[in-house]
Amino acid sequence: MQMPHIQIRNVSKYYGSVKALHNVDLDIEDGEYVVLLGPSGCGKTTLLKIVAGTVEPSSGHVSLAGRDLTRLPPEDRGIGFVFQNYALFPHLSALENASYGRLARGEAPEKAHRIGQEMLKLVHLAERADAIPKELSGGMQQRLAIARALATGSKLLLLDEPTNALDAHIRTELREELRRMAKQLGLTVVHVTHDQEEAMALADKIVIMRQGKILQAGTPKEVYEHPATPFVANFLGEANFLRVTFEDDRAQLLGRPVEARLRGPHIACIRPESLRLDDKGAKIRILGSRAFGPFYKYDVDYNGLSLRVRATHDKSDATHVSFDPADVLYFSEPDEGLEKALSAV
Ligand SMILES: Nc1ncnc2c1ncn2[C@@H]1O[C@H](COP(=O)(O)OP(=O)(O)O)[C@@H](O)[C@H]1O
Ligand SMILES: [Mg+2]
Structure with a gap:
């Protein structure tokens, strides 16, 4: 079996009384594109910096290809890092920026520039090698920062x-571009974002974080279709949450019977696209609608509950809502209560 490229074991980081990370375990495979996804303040940057070596964990270990990195300084880790506020050298050309790391290591300028030029080509900036950063658009500057790394x-x-x-x-x-480059060069990437669409578009593996902990890791399809918690379901897209109570494996949901091997009160979760607006099912009233081009979004009222529905066609005449029981997920009531469980902090 191939050894995981990066192993993060039981890593915690405390800033005084702030628990930035709490007992984090994660494996990142060689060549994998991993996206750390979560709300602001959940510990994504801290985890990335611990891998980079610019932040030391309070406890736990990080290893790369079987070698313990925990105490290794960042410059000896062989890692390319593009920070949240990447700083290009404002007076150096794109080529000089891209070649900087190698020049600083004392490499011959000719070789450093040749590789710098190759990297500019890779990010489609070869034509702008002589431009200084402020002559480049935001997207170009970002690509330059990546070329430099x-x-x-x-x-x-x-x-x-x-x-x-x-x-x-x-x-x-x-x-x-990022995904294409990563796959073309066989890179292992750890990419931080708070944008779920970006995570879905890029990741081989999405790692969903909240309050310094990893809630779930899996392919975009796995985490979307089988979210481990209400927070994950809600953070990756939209979700309607409805309270149901099971008796003898049965419950009533939106005016129809549903079955599951569950007991007592639970929370049913239905994605807006799993609700169908039509003339059968549970009686509803449409409160608002919005056309997004490829789809429509509706706010509907069912017995005083508000539901979000997504449809591929105009359903503004609908009077009822229905669903396929196979599309419903059930969660037990979170200890902290549903509302708290859905909040970022
Ligand atoms: N250098 C620091 N000193 C004190 N607290 C910090 C420091 N860096 C991060 N934190 C705190 O740790 C938590 C996680 O921060 P961070 O990793 O930056 O989150 P994210 O990147 O997900 O927004 C936050 O509560 C943040 O305020
Ligand atoms: Mg951050």
């Missing part, structure tokens, strides 16, 4: 919110 020769790339400062359509473009 790649030029160090690292096979492991750590990216902290790399598309944050960009316009929506450039962001989508850069995502596709």
Whole structure:
């Protein structure tokens, strides 16, 4: 069996009384594109910096290909890092920026520049090698920061919110570029974001974090279709939560019987796209609607409960809502209560 590329074992990080990370375990395979996803303050950057070596864990271990890294300084880890607020050298050209790491290591300028130029080509900036950062668009600057990290020769790339400062359509473009480059070069990537769409678009493995803990890790399909907790269901897309009570494995949900091997009160979770607006099922009233182009979103009232529904066609005449029981997920009531369990902090 191949050894996991990165092993994170029982890592905690405390800043005084703030628990930034709490007993985190994670395996990252060689060549895997891993996205750390979670709300602001959940510990994503801290975890990334612990892998990079710029933050030391309070306890626990990190190893790379079987070698313990925990006490190894960042410059000896062979990792390319693009920080949340990446700083390009403002007076150096794109080529000089991209070659900087190798030049600083004392490599011959000719070789450093050749590799810098190759990396610029890879991020589609070869034509702009002579431009200084402020002559480049935001998306180009971000790609330059990535080229600079790649030029160090690292096979492991750590990216902290790399598309944050960009316009929506450039962001989508850069995502596709990132995944293409990573796969083309056989890189292992750990990419931090709070944007679930970005995570779904990029990841081989999504790691969902909250309050310094990992709640779930899996492929985008696994975590979307089988969320481990209400928070995960809610954070990855939208979800309607309804209280149900099972008796003899049966309960009533939106005016119809459902079955599951459960007892007592539970929380049923139905995605907006799993609800069908029509003229049969449970009686509803449409409160609001919005056309998004490829789909429509509706706010509907069912017996004083508000539900979100998503449809591929205009359903503004609908009077009822129905669902397929196979599309319902059930959760037990969280100890802290549902509302608290869904909040970021
Ligand atoms: N250097 C620091 N000193 C004190 N607290 C910090 C420091 N860095 C991070 N924290 C705290 O640790 C928690 C996790 O922060 P961070 O890893 O930056 O979260 P994220 O990247 O998910 O937004 C937050 O509560 C943050 O305020
Ligand atoms: Mg952060």
